[in-house]
Amino acid sequence: xxxxxxxxxxxxxxxxxxxxxxxxxPHTVDAITGVPITEGYVAHQLAGANTxxxxxxxxxxxxxxxxxxxxxxxxxxxxxGDNRASRSVLAFGDGTAWLPMIARDTATTERPCWSDLxxxxxxxxxxxxxxxIVTTDQKKRLWPRARATQLGDRTAVYLYNPESRDDxxxxxxxxxxxxxxxxxxxxxxxxxxxxxxxxxxxxxxxQRGRGGDPRTLLAWERALAPWRVTEEFPLALLLxxxxxxxxx
Amino acid sequence: MTTPRSSxxxxxxxxxxxxxxxxxxxxxxxxxxxxxxxxxLAGNDALQLDNLxxxxxxxxxxxDRGPLDDTPLGYEFPIPLRVVWRADDGLPLYAATPxxxxxxxATDIAYLHKRQQTGAWTRGGRAxxxxxxxxxxxxxxxxxxRSVLAEAWTADxxxxxxxxxxxxxxxxxxxxxxxxGFGAVARWEIAxxxxxxxxxxxxxxxxxxxxxxxxxxxxxxxxxALVGWTPPQWKPSxxxxxxxxxxxxxxxxxxxx
Numbered sequence: 001x002x003x004x005x006x007x008x009x010x011x012x013x014x015x016x017x018x019x020x021x022x023x024x025x026p027h028t029v030d031a032i033t034g035v036p037i038t039e040g041y042v043a044h045q046l047a048g049a050n051t052x053x054x055x056x057x058x059x060x061x062x063x064x065x066x067x068x069x070x071x072x073x074x075x076x077x078x079x080x081g082d083n084r085a086s087r088s089v090l091a092f093g094d095g096t097a098w099l100p101m102i103a104r105d106t107a108t109t110e111r112p113c114w115s116d117l118x119x120x121x122x123x124x125x126x127x128x129x130x131x132x133i134v135t136t137d138q139k140k141r142l143w144p145r146a147r148a149t150q151l152g153d154r155t156a157v158y159l160y161n162p163e164s165r166d167d168x169x170x171x172x173x174x175x176x177x178x179x180x181x182x183x184x185x186x187x188x189x190x191x192x193x194x195x196x197x198x199x200x201x202x203x204x205x206x207q208r209g210r211g212g213d214p215r216t217l218l219a220w221e222r223a224l225a226p227w228r229v230t231e232e233f234p235l236a237l238l239l240x241x242x243x244x245x246x247x248x
Numbered sequence: 249m250t251t252p253r254s255s256x257x258x259x260x261x262x263x264x265x266x267x268x269x270x271x272x273x274x275x276x277x278x279x280x281x282x283x284x285x286x287x288x289l290a291g292n293d294a295l296q297l298d299n300l301x302x303x304x305x306x307x308x309x310x311x312d313r314g315p316l317d318d319t320p321l322g323y324e325f326p327i328p329l330r331v332v333w334r335a336d337d338g339l340p341l342y343a344a345t346p347x348x349x350x351x352x353x354a355t356d357i358a359y360l361h362k363r364q365q366t367g368a369w370t371r372g373g374r375a376x377x378x379x380x381x382x383x384x385x386x387x388x389x390x391x392x393x394r395s396v397l398a399e400a401w402t403a404d405x406x407x408x409x410x411x412x413x414x415x416x417x418x419x420x421x422x423x424x425x426x427x428x429g430f431g432a433v434a435r436w437e438i439a440x441x442x443x444x445x446x447x448x449x450x451x452x453x454x455x456x457x458x459x460x461x462x463x464x465x466x467x468x469x470x471x472x473a474l475v476g477w478t479p480p481q482w483k484p485s486x487x488x489x490x491x492x493x494x495x496x497x498x499x500x501x502x503x504x505x
Contacts, residue, residue, distance in 0.1 A: 027320055029484050034485070034487030059484055
């Protein structure tokens with residue numbers, strides 16, 4: 001059974017921990033993921049002097065063991081070294097993984113834009129096991145809380161965005177996420193700002209030169225209103241990008 | 249035949265409690281939690297009714313206890329809830345759902361600040377403990393914790409109304425960071441309902457292990473993942489392959505007890 005740390009460690013090809021794993025007592029499970037293991041690393045030995053909140057990270061079992069892949073993730077959260085486990089990630093069970101960017105302007109081939117990637121993987125990867133973490137800030141506490149699910153109508157996405165007060169797992173319907181993203185990007189691309197999209201696009205009427213046609217705004221508002229209470233909306237609002245401008 | 253990964257720990261102090269449970273009439277109930285005005289529920293995981301009752305039973309049955317032995321095994325608690333299924337190692341699945349918010353809700357991230365310890369009695373000396381504010385385990389840091397504000401929280405179950413009410417009466421705080429005012433309880437309401445549903449509107453109402461789903465011929469969408477399903481749900485050694493609450497179920501209108 002795949003765990004989030006298996007998906008992240010294998011997908012991102014995280015470095016192996018130099019020390020060899022040790023045999024575990026019978027019936028040992030990973031102190032973070034719960035996966036049964038026969039060999040691994042002692043949690044409190046893996047944690048360094050700078051580790052804080054270890055009781056919560058290891059679910060009260062800091063004297064337990066963690067799997068080889070969990071240890072790889074642990075070592076890949078160093079802000080002064082390899083910190084790939086602390087970033088946004090989308091990893092699949094076949095070993096494919098990305099470290100996506102939110103802004104399309106800064107995205108590269110290796111690190112695609114979330115907005116494009118969300119559409120790229122559906123429906124090609126429907127049903128595949130995956131782990132998704134979307135964060136606006138690099139945080140080492142996120143990957144231990146992420147969940148592995150299938151890409152589909154109830155995909156677990158860990159969303160961390162302090163600006164919108166989001167910090168936790170959201171279960172999203174991937175096709176609905178794409179539909180919501182389409183709508184939000186249509187409105188966003190027309191020049192309306194995200195705070196209006198989040199609350200009420202009719203606020204644009206008060207802004208000289210940015211309002212546009214009132215009937216269009218009303219239609220957008222009617223279309224957006226039901227989305228605002230969904231699990232997909234905060235994610236779509238964060239990931240939405242304006243269309244790429246053609247360079248003449 | 250598969251070998252159980254673990255078995256249960258039975259505490260002698262619980263024996264009379266288990267005996268008392270046998271004759272208790274149980275029926276479907278809705279437990280409603282009203283928090284103090286302005287108080288929100290903090291934590292990353294859902295509040296579980298069976299977990300809450302297990303903790304209360306432990307506090308009442310063994311007052312002045314120290315911490316329980318740290319073990320990967322599961323403890324058997326005499327909870328006044330109906331057991332609807334048992335795993336091969338005897339761990340129980342209770343007829344109880346997690347608490348879900350009702351009415352208007354708002355999520356937030358609360359930031360708490362962990363300040364540097366003074367080290368007043370140990371600072372100094374070459375070998376002394378000298379905590380630094382900017383680095384190391386005792387550095388000052390900001391802790392973000394998810395919180396949810398709601399009009400009320402409800403959980404459905406099958407249990408004994410009076411016993412549950414008596415156990416919950418003393419619960420004045422729930423969730424994380426109680427010392428900071430989160431989860432301050434105003435009152436509990438427990439009322440009978442017509443039926444308890446494991447599946448409602450095509451979705452699981454509580455985490456369910458895959459073996460239980462097979463036993464009930466539930467066709468749950470997607471591959472199972474490791475889920476917490478029996479108290480304490482946060483304990484990884486008790487995780488089993490299964491589905492979280494909210495997973496879609498096919499071909500079942502409603503499974504009512």
